[in-house]
Amino acid sequence: MSDIALKVVDLSKHFVIRNNVFSKKKIIHAVRKISFEVKSGESLGLIGESGSGKTTVANLLLKLIEPSEGRIELFGKDITQLSEESMRIYRGDIQIIFQYTHAVLDPKMTISELLREPLEIHQVVAKYQIDNEVDRLLELVGLSKSEKNKFPSQLSGGQNQRILIARAIATRARVIVCDEPVSALDVSVQGQILNLLLKLKEELNLTYVFITHDLNVVKHMCNRIAVMYQGEIVEIENTEKMLSDPQNPYAQKLIKSFLT
Amino acid sequence: MKDKLIAIKDLKISFFHENGKIQVVRGFDLSMDSGEIVGILGESGSGKTVSATSILRLEDEAGSIDSGTVFYKDRNLIELTEKEYRKIRGNRISYVFQNASSALNPYKKIGLQLTEVLKNHQLPYSRTIVLDALKGVGIEEVHMVYDMYPFQLSGGQNQRIMIAQGIISKPDLLIADEPSSSIDASLRKTVLDLLKNINQKSGMAIILITHDFDVARYLCDRLIIMYGGLVMEEGTVNDIFEEPLHPYTRELIECASSLTRGDSPVYTLEGTAPTPFQFKEECPFFSRCKYRLPECTLEIPQIIELDNRKIRCVKHKKR
Numbered sequence: 001m002s003d004i005a006l007k008v009v010d011l012s013k014h015f016v017i018r019n020n021v022f023s024k025k026k027i028i029h030a031v032r033k034i035s036f037e038v039k040s041g042e043s044l045g046l047i048g049e050s051g052s053g054k055t056t057v058a059n060l061l062l063k064l065i066e067p068s069e070g071r072i073e074l075f076g077k078d079i080t081q082l083s084e085e086s087m088r089i090y091r092g093d094i095q096i097i098f099q100y101t102h103a104v105l106d107p108k109m110t111i112s113e114l115l116r117e118p119l120e121i122h123q124v125v126a127k128y129q130i131d132n133e134v135d136r137l138l139e140l141v142g143l144s145k146s147e148k149n150k151f152p153s154q155l156s157g158g159q160n161q162r163i164l165i166a167r168a169i170a171t172r173a174r175v176i177v178c179d180e181p182v183s184a185l186d187v188s189v190q191g192q193i194l195n196l197l198l199k200l201k202e203e204l205n206l207t208y209v210f211i212t213h214d215l216n217v218v219k220h221m222c223n224r225i226a227v228m229y230q231g232e233i234v235e236i237e238n239t240e241k242m243l244s245d246p247q248n249p250y251a252q253k254l255i256k257s258f259l260t
Numbered sequence: 261m262k263d264k265l266i267a268i269k270d271l272k273i274s275f276f277h278e279n280g281k282i283q284v285v286r287g288f289d290l291s292m293d294s295g296e297i298v299g300i301l302g303e304s305g306s307g308k309t310v311s312a313t314s315i316l317r318l319e320d321e322a323g324s325i326d327s328g329t330v331f332y333k334d335r336n337l338i339e340l341t342e343k344e345y346r347k348i349r350g351n352r353i354s355y356v357f358q359n360a361s362s363a364l365n366p367y368k369k370i371g372l373q374l375t376e377v378l379k380n381h382q383l384p385y386s387r388t389i390v391l392d393a394l395k396g397v398g399i400e401e402v403h404m405v406y407d408m409y410p411f412q413l414s415g416g417q418n419q420r421i422m423i424a425q426g427i428i429s430k431p432d433l434l435i436a437d438e439p440s441s442s443i444d445a446s447l448r449k450t451v452l453d454l455l456k457n458i459n460q461k462s463g464m465a466i467i468l469i470t471h472d473f474d475v476a477r478y479l480c481d482r483l484i485i486m487y488g489g490l491v492m493e494e495g496t497v498n499d500i501f502e503e504p505l506h507p508y509t510r511e512l513i514e515c516a517s518s519l520t521r522g523d524s525p526v527y528t529l530e531g532t533a534p535t536p537f538q539f540k541e542e543c544p545f546f547s548r549c550k551y552r553l554p555e556c557t558l559e560i561p562q563i564i565e566l567d568n569r570k571i572r573c574v575k576h577k578k579r
Contacts, residue, residue, distance in 0.1 A: 187303075
């Protein structure tokens with residue numbers, strides 16, 4: 001229908017916190033009325049200090065938590081109202097890559113089992129084709145077939161990150177939310193993973209939402225940048241313009257504070 | 261001859277595992293004067309943390325120092341008894357850990373945790389001294405923070421408290437292990453500025469362990485580049501960034517600056533670093549090196565001293 005991959009309208013999330021049974025309820029507004037659009041094939045960078053609500057946005061986009069208010073449209077379809085059951089169909093469309101691979105990958109599953117899992121759950125290919133598909137995914141993310149029977153602990157951090165990426169694209173996801181995908185990696189490996197993400201974006205026409213601390217990464221990966229502060233998007237602008245001439249005072253402060 | 265603050269020579273450290281012993285640090289040298297900031301830069305598994313913690317002898321039963329000497333002023337730390345050592349650890353030499361939220365005691369109030377350091381080392385202690393230390397690291401509303409628990413504070417504040425805990429005994433040397441990696445980029449600069457400030461004011465030397473080039477460049481006077489459990493290159497920050505001599509350093513800097521420039525695709529270093537299980541008696545960078553020669557595999561190359569810098573590469577023997 002449209003070439004808008006992801007549209008977020010007035011999205012809010014608040015958490016109710018109670019220290020103990022007797023204390024007063026406290027409401028924390030983690031995300032307040034944010035709106036943005038991401039075109040198909042575009043990458044949006046989400047930057048801001050910790051506590052600004054970046055990760056809450058990621059969780060909302062994947063419907064890992066329910067929004068308090070507002071709407072999320074995935075390729076024109078409002079997913080906020082969907083039941084858990086019907087969301088499963090759309091979950092293949094939007095996937096997430098986390099920062100810490102060791103927290104995501106089951107240490108007792110081999111690489112091939114880890115890759116079969118999403119393929120089986122989402123019934124991406126017929127059963128007899130699964131083995132071929134696993135090989136194809138490994139090749140796509142630049143791993144050799146000989147790694148198939150290894151466990152995550154036998155691979156390096158960068159290789160494990162490749163497995164996460166392979167799992168994300170296994171379901172033919174068109175939108176991928178990347179939550180600090182390279183910040184736990186060494187400099188020489190960071191580049192490899194970023195190149196892989198860029199390559200896949202070209203080949204599979206992926207749309208990225210990039211959550212990161214690292215200005216170099218945003219600069220490299222994103223067309224547009226949204227700066228978050230206390231749950232709000234204070235400014236959203238093309239990467240070049242944002243980096244050279246931020247308008248919002250907080251955005252100015254944030255961009256200035258990066259080491260360069 | 262004047263004693264160096266720290267002089268480490270030919271240090272080799274092993275760890276025990278189920279099938280025996282494995283050497284993770286195969287050659288580490290470091291000498292520094294008071295007031296200096298030295299950065300140890302390397303990828304994960306290069307041995308940078310183990311080398312630096314050896315100064316504090318934190319490796320315990322799991323590891324052992326195979327050979328080498330670690331001199332602090334005129335004393336060889338390796339030969340001290342644990343009792344003697346306790347007078348130095350945390351008092352003259354302190355350590356700031358990477359992850360403040362797991363290094364601070366969650367059950368004790370901030371004030372008490374800082375007071376404990378002073379008590380343990382029989383230093384004068386009072387609420388004022390602790391409050392001053394908190395002020396010194398840029399904590400606001402110190403009276404309130406004094407009575408708070410670590411979980412009530414943000415990551416950046418906890419990191420500052422860790423630093424306060426490290427410097428409250430006015431040590432000669434602070435070892436900071438990735439002090440800024442677990443906190444926000446926007447706060448990173450303030451923590452580094454803080455360390456720099458303390459260094460300039462009190463002349464406290466700092467060893468900074470990091471894998472981040474920007475951080476190292478921002479803070480350090482001198483850099484040691486580690487790879488495969490070996491020191492590969494050492495020199496002043498300017499020399500290293502202006503004219504990296506070792507192929508590994510050159511590749512790393514190229515990777516980092518390619519990322520900063522925003523090249524597409526980013527320049528990368530192919531292959532992976534060897535793990536201690538894969539260490540051989542050859543240059544550890546051999547398989548990834550562009551300038552490799554047959555003699556690189558004959559033995560571990562010796563460190564060559566040039567003026568004001570050191571390098572471990574066969575190519576430089578010939579010059």
